[in-house]
Amino acid sequence: EAGVTQFPSHSVIEKGQTVTLRCDPISGHDNLYWYRRVMGKEIKFLLHFVKESKQDESGMPNNRFLAERTGGTYSTLKVQPAELEDSGVYFCASSISGSGNTIYFGEGSWLTVV
């Protein structure tokens, strides 16, 4: 069974450009999460989808970040325009609804804004 897959694995863009990160959750997982870790700090929650609906987007830093989950399957996270402080690792994770169910993480998309 495939795990959570993320694309691209690495991206280097210039300040002001746009980047779109994609996440494919484990098949059948209705919960999809985005997290990020910047500059060696804590891994921070960004938002949570249940199927195609945003359940919690309290962690989104500002309106330069836009997340979508088309048809409740894969998700995209767009940063537009990118700023230097957006550099870091963006993790996607998924789980099946239910108390205590494991949240599985992808390998992350490493974003560098120069």
Added chain:
Amino acid sequence: AQSVTQLGSHVSVSEGALVLLRCNYSSSVPPYLFWYVQYPNQGLQLLLKYTSAATLVKGINGFEAEFKKSETSFHLTKPSAHMSDAAEYFCAVSEGTGRRALTFGSGTRLQVQP
């Protein structure tokens, strides 16, 4: 609100020695607790989780953790360190039901000396 504190951003042990990584949590409801590991250039992998069953939880690769409510702790231990255990370890808490997103600690980087 929930939070996690990991004491010691870097821990160094000798091969064969006891590994002890400390985690204290704060949660307004009974918590679910997790330890994740990140090996170099890889994603986050679940080591073990506590979901209100047995307080001593055994995980993969010989790791275990004990939930102590009175101390609000969930320390990770392994009796004998291997070189392959060198990685960064993250403690995380969720409220289980309701907001299921994880709140992470700042991570502890484990170094194993030969």
